[in-house]
Amino acid sequence: MAELKLFRTWSSPFSLRIIWALKLNGIEYETIFEDLTNKSPLLLQLNPVHKKVPVLVHDGKATAESLVILEYIEETWQNTPILPKDPYEKAMARFWAKFNDDKIFPSVRHVLFTQGKEQEEAMPAVMEKLKFIEEELRLRGKKFFGGETIGFVDLALGWMANLVSVIEEVIPFKLVDSEKFPLIFAWMQNFSDVPVIKENWPSQDKLVTKYQIMRETHLAEAAPK
Numbered sequence: 620m621a622e623l624k625l626f627r628t629w630s631s632p633f634s635l636r637i638i639w640a641l642k643l644n645g646i647e648y649e650t651i652f653e654d655l656t657n658k659s660p661l662l663l664q665l666n667p668v669h670k671k672v673p674v675l676v677h678d679g680k681a682t683a684e685s686l687v688i689l690e691y692i693e694e695t696w697q698n699t700p701i702l703p704k705d706p707y708e709k710a711m712a713r714f715w716a717k718f719n720d721d722k723i724f725p726s727v728r729h730v731l732f733t734q735g736k737e738q739e740e741a742m743p744a745v746m747e748k749l750k751f752i753e754e755e756l757r758l759r760g761k762k763f764f765g766g767e768t769i770g771f772v773d774l775a776l777g778w779m780a781n782l783v784s785v786i787e788e789v790i791p792f793k794l795v796d797s798e799k800f801p802l803i804f805a806w807m808q809n810f811s812d813v814p815v816i817k818e819n820w821p822s823q824d825k826l827v828t829k830y831q832i833m834r835e836t837h838l839a840e841a842a843p844k
Contacts (some may be wrong), residue, residue, distance in 0.1 A: 623648040626674040628655060630821050630829055632778035633685040634673040637772055640689055642815040644789045686716055689774060701771045715755065715764065716775035724778070727794065731786055731830065732837040736746040742792055749800055752776070756802040762809050767788055773810060780807040780816070785826045789834055 625648050627634035633777070639649055645774050653662050665681040666674045674681050675688045682691050693702050702707050715761055730741045758762070764772035783794050797804040810816055 622676070622678055624676040625649070626651045626653055626655055626676070627672045627783065629754065630826060631672055635689050635819065635821075636685045636774045636777060637673045637675060637692070639769075639777065639821050640692045640701065640817060642819065644692065644694065644696045645699070646692075646696060646698070672787060686713075686720065686775065689771060693771075694739055699768075701765065701769065701774075703765075703770070712764075712771040713770045715752075718748075718751070718774075719775050723752070724774075727786065730791060730792065730794075731834055732841075734838060738790070738792075746792060749795065753800050753802050756806055758804060761808065767814060769810070769816075773806075777810060779803070780810045781820050781823070782826070783807065785823065785830055787833060788802045788827050 622637075623646065624788075625637055627650060629652060655671065658670060661673070661798070662674065665671055665676060666672075666683040669683055671683075672686060673685055674683050675691065675693070677691075682688050689701065693700065700714055714807070723745075726741065726745045728747055730738055733741055760767075761767060763769055764776070779795070787794055795803050795807065811820075836841060
């Protein structure tokens with residue numbers, strides 16, 4: 620079997636996508652943990668453009684960016700397909716995954732790292748984006764975005780199933796209310812209940828502490844001098 624290594628951090632939600640995909644496919648790999656405050660020369664060599672995790676190294680060849688890595692896994696092993704065969708459905712899966720990375724995740728980060736009036740004004744943007752996801756789940760009418768099993772969009776949005784509750788402990792706002800977003804709420808629970816997902820979550824307590832520190836540090840750095 621060719622050498623397979625995953626460069627990651629213990630808490631990276633983007634690295635988790637790769638762990639889940641590899642586990643779903645029953646693929647063995649070696650984990651190499653990185654400290655992003657002191658990046659290893661090897662990580663910088665493997666990913667000189669973005670200089671971040673995750674990076675998957677397969678038989679000496681490095682692939683970076685989590686959505687790209689997911690497609691690489693899909694095309695290389697195909698033990699458990701996560702992308703639809705239909706070209707249109709495949710394009711839609713890529714669309715919603717990109718919508719998450721470009722719109723949802725950044726808007727949630729903005730709420731996390733602001734306070735007061737700025738934070739209050741940022742919340743409607745998060746709600747607006749979540750409404751699109753709620754509607755997509757309604758139109759799908761399935762347990763997951765991928766149907767009855769986890770697919771590409773589920774892996775892309777998977778961070779929500781864990782980090783939403785973490786962030787809600789750190790900020791004074793409810794992000795996913797079960798009455799306002801019942802389908803997202805149910806999907807988060809269904810996703811979390813899958814053994815491969817449940818067994819690979821980082822510690823909730825450690826994540827809360829990490830995000831509290833990140834928020835406090837960011838606010839302190841952004842404060843007027």
